[in-house]
Amino acid sequence: MTPSEPSSPLEGIPSRLPLAALGVWVMRSLIGLIPAALIFLVGQVPVRLIIVLVLAFQVTHVVTWLRFSWRLDASALIIERGLLMRERRVIPRDRVQSVDLERTLVHRILGVTEVRVEAIGAQDTEGALPALQPAVAEALREALLGTSDADEGFPVEGAASAPSSGDETIDGEAPFAAGPPRPSRAPEIIARMSGRDLLVAGITGGRVGVGAAILGLVSQVAPAEWVAAVLLPGLEQMPDPMSLAGLRILLFLGGMAILIGFLTSLVATLLIHWNFTLTRTPTALQVRRGLLTEHRDTVPFRRIQALRVEENWIRRIFGLASVKVVVAGRAGSSQRTGADLILPVGSRRRAFELAREIVGMEPEGAPPLVAMPDHARRRRLLRAFVATVLAAVGGGIAGAWIEAWTPWLTVPVFSLLVLVTGLLLARFSYRGLGWADHDPVLVVREGALTRRWALVPLESVQELRTVSNPFQRRRNLATLELHIARPVGVFGAPRAIDLEDRVAAHLRERWALRLAQGDR
Amino acid sequence: MHEEDEVATPIHEEPREPEEPQALEGPRKLEGRVLALWWMVAFAWALVLSTGAFMAHLLILPGIDALRWLRDLGPWPMVALFFLWAIFVPPLRYRRWRYALRDDDLWIRQGIFWRSVSVIPYRRLQFVDTRQGPLENLFGLAQLVVHTAAPGTSGLVPGLDREEAETIRERLAALAGEADDPV
Numbered sequence: 001m002t003p004s005e006p007s008s009p010l011e012g013i014p015s016r017l018p019l020a021a022l023g024v025w026v027m028r029s030l031i032g033l034i035p036a037a038l039i040f041l042v043g044q045v046p047v048r049l050i051i052v053l054v055l056a057f058q059v060t061h062v063v064t065w066l067r068f069s070w071r072l073d074a075s076a077l078i079i080e081r082g083l084l085m086r087e088r089r090v091i092p093r094d095r096v097q098s099v100d101l102e103r104t105l106v107h108r109i110l111g112v113t114e115v116r117v118e119a120i121g122a123q124d125t126e127g128a129l130p131a132l133q134p135a136v137a138e139a140l141r142e143a144l145l146g147t148s149d150a151d152e153g154f155p156v157e158g159a160a161s162a163p164s165s166g167d168e169t170i171d172g173e174a175p176f177a178a179g180p181p182r183p184s185r186a187p188e189i190i191a192r193m194s195g196r197d198l199l200v201a202g203i204t205g206g207r208v209g210v211g212a213a214i215l216g217l218v219s220q221v222a223p224a225e226w227v228a229a230v231l232l233p234g235l236e237q238m239p240d241p242m243s244l245a246g247l248r249i250l251l252f253l254g255g256m257a258i259l260i261g262f263l264t265s266l267v268a269t270l271l272i273h274w275n276f277t278l279t280r281t282p283t284a285l286q287v288r289r290g291l292l293t294e295h296r297d298t299v300p301f302r303r304i305q306a307l308r309v310e311e312n313w314i315r316r317i318f319g320l321a322s323v324k325v326v327v328a329g330r331a332g333s334s335q336r337t338g339a340d341l342i343l344p345v346g347s348r349r350r351a352f353e354l355a356r357e358i359v360g361m362e363p364e365g366a367p368p369l370v371a372m373p374d375h376a377r378r379r380r381l382l383r384a385f386v387a388t389v390l391a392a393v394g395g396g397i398a399g400a401w402i403e404a405w406t407p408w409l410t411v412p413v414f415s416l417l418v419l420v421t422g423l424l425l426a427r428f429s430y431r432g433l434g435w436a437d438h439d440p441v442l443v444v445r446e447g448a449l450t451r452r453w454a455l456v457p458l459e460s461v462q463e464l465r466t467v468s469n470p471f472q473r474r475r476n477l478a479t480l481e482l483h484i485a486r487p488v489g490v491f492g493a494p495r496a497i498d499l500e501d502r503v504a505a506h507l508r509e510r511w512a513l514r515l516a517q518g519d520r
Numbered sequence: 521m522h523e524e525d526e527v528a529t530p531i532h533e534e535p536r537e538p539e540e541p542q543a544l545e546g547p548r549k550l551e552g553r554v555l556a557l558w559w560m561v562a563f564a565w566a567l568v569l570s571t572g573a574f575m576a577h578l579l580i581l582p583g584i585d586a587l588r589w590l591r592d593l594g595p596w597p598m599v600a601l602f603f604l605w606a607i608f609v610p611p612l613r614y615r616r617w618r619y620a621l622r623d624d625d626l627w628i629r630q631g632i633f634w635r636s637v638s639v640i641p642y643r644r645l646q647f648v649d650t651r652q653g654p655l656e657n658l659f660g661l662a663q664l665v666v667h668t669a670a671p672g673t674s675g676l677v678p679g680l681d682r683e684e685a686e687t688i689r690e691r692l693a694a695l696a697g698e699a700d701d702p703v
Contacts, residue, residue, distance in 0.1 A: 120669065328669065462644045462668035463675075467636040485669035493670070505637070512639040516624030 010139055012073040020110040021131035025061040027106045070129055072143055077117060079127055091127045095119045097303045097327050099141040101296040113137040120328045145284060145300050191343055193276035201345035202269035204314045273344045303327050305460040305484045307355045309453040321351035328485035359441050359455050367443045369434030375475035376498035377430040384422030391418040435496040444496045454494035460484045464512050466504045478504040547618040553659045554679020558610035566606035573598040619677050628675050640675050644668045645696035650685045664688055
């Protein structure tokens with residue numbers, strides 16, 4: 001615990017946010033109001049009126065500030081606010097999943113910190129304290145994450161009713177043992193990203209799609225002539241893809257999309273992960289990052305439900321990977337802000353070392369996987385052929401219909417392209433599959449272009465489910481899903497796709513049994 | 521059809537031919553009444569969809585020349601499809617449905633096309649509800665809903681006798697308590 005002078009809200013006495021919080025809101029709204037004010041100015045609204053309006057607007061912030069109070073008592077964090085609609089939010093300590101500190105530029109100017117408390121079962125940030133003095137923020141985080149440690153017997157989820165006391169969890173079968181107990185050891189830095197690493201992360205981030213999307217959006221929103229004037233000088237109409245000039249322009253557009261994708265990815269990565277440092281304390285992982293907005297995210301080990309190692313195709317070429325933590329309470333916001341990344345990029349070896357260390361496996365590179373049966377491969381190949389036939393028929397019909405091209409040439413070429421792509425994807429998709437049982441951690445992998453590994457401690461599995469569709473049943477295959485507490489809508493449950501159906505059923509039963517016996 | 525084919529006992533060695541689950545009781549079917557309920561709902565849907573098909577034929581299709589062949593076909597094939605679905609799908613679904621309260625977990629098998637077998641350890645139960653819609657009320661049925669910490673509803677057993685559902689709910693709550701795990 002950080003020794004900080006006792007402050008009343010931490011002792012259960014309701015208090016307001018520091019005055020600086022008001023400052024944060026006012027500064028933010030002033031910045032936000034600049035465009036509106038400019039519009040008014042252009043519209044020749046008198047300057048004095050604008051100032052009065054802007055000031056009137058600030059009154060709402062004063063009211064919000066006056067009506068906002070928070071306190072931490074023995075069992076919960078309590079936030080009350082609102083003028084007409086009083087809102088009282090009670091976040092029980094044992095449901096707190098992570099505490100993230102955030103300092104935007106405005107916060108830094110005013111010398112305060114925002115605290116976000118993520119709780120289990122919440123769709124969005126459960127408790128946000130917009131501005132606190134840094135010392136109070138730290139003390140609050142320690143109080144929320146530290147105390148609940150001592151209360152709880154079991155490391156993975158929920159509350160305290162496991163039979164053993166807190167001491168035993170660390171060296172027992174706890175999935176996130178994170179090494180031997182080191183109660184009073186100083187925090188230890190376990191990963192750090194240099195500017196060069198971040199450049200690599202940004203370039204290999206695979207955000208080409210973003211660039212394409214932006215380009216697409218621009219071409220949708222902007223008038224066609226305007227786009228043409230900017231992008232296609234000397235062209236009065238959309239390029240004909242069959243002509244050489246048209247092809248060139250399309251290639252140019254594609255190149256632009258990729259370039260924009262690279263640049264966005266690069267800038268975003270640098271901004272979000274600047275100065276990235278991953279620290280391990282005895283009970284939690286701490287990430288510090290961010291250029292303009294400074295983040296300090298803390299996730300207790302016992303709140304980590306699973307780890308994900310991702311290798312997109314670009315990174316796979318260079319032997320790179322990234323690592324994410326799956327925490328139940330963190331909703332979609334963490335995905336957007338990258339709070340779940342604990343290693344933005346690193347060598348594959350380093351990534352797995354880190355992931356395995358956190359889940360308590362021997363750190364020795366990627367865990368060996370069992371391949372799926374050969375029917376799984378054949379199913380994918382067949383799928384590629386079927387897709388090709390469908391594409392050929394569809395292409396033929398479309399070609400005949402619009403009579404724009406000669407179907408006898410285009411359809412075979414088109415079909416061949418589809419076939420080659422399909423076969424390649426089928427191969428990648430099959431080779432991306434795999435599973436392994438490294439007791440007490442289950443490992444599954446999927447993904448054709450981006451390989452997504454999930455390292456799931458059996459202890460965090462809530463439900464085991466085997467599923468099979470008619471195509472899978474034809475080949476005696478089934479998928480085994482490992483349902484864990486995870487944020488909604490970010491990604492699906494970890495699963496082993498296309499196991500032999502008997503193996504799937506066997507694993508379901510075996511793991512269910514092991515899970516049931518886990519606490520005996 | 522192999523009725524019980526995915527029901528495996530917890531096995532320790534190699535996968536072998538599955539057997540009956542180690543259950544407090546064997547896998548149970550849903551109440552027969554639920555089939556009547558499902559039929560009712562399915563027929564209602566078939567009626568709605570058929571009305572839709574007729575409307576489409578009268579209002580939309582005449583305007584689209586390219587779809588003349590669809591217009592010539594008439595709405596009847598679609599209507600037949602909807603009703604065939606309403607007649608045959610509920611019993612298939614009913615036949616497939618099984619649930620069992622096993623030693624350590626709740627076991628649920630369901631699905632015609634997408635077949636699934638769920639195993640939810642009692643340790644993982646967060647809370648157990650029973651639900652009753654107006655239609656279920658009519659048939660004296662209730663749904664049993666089981667929640668874990670994983671997002672969404674984990675287990676849902678639809679066609680239980682009202683009292684039976686209550687009994688099972690209490691029993692599951694007790695079992696979850698016995699398993700003594702964080703809630």
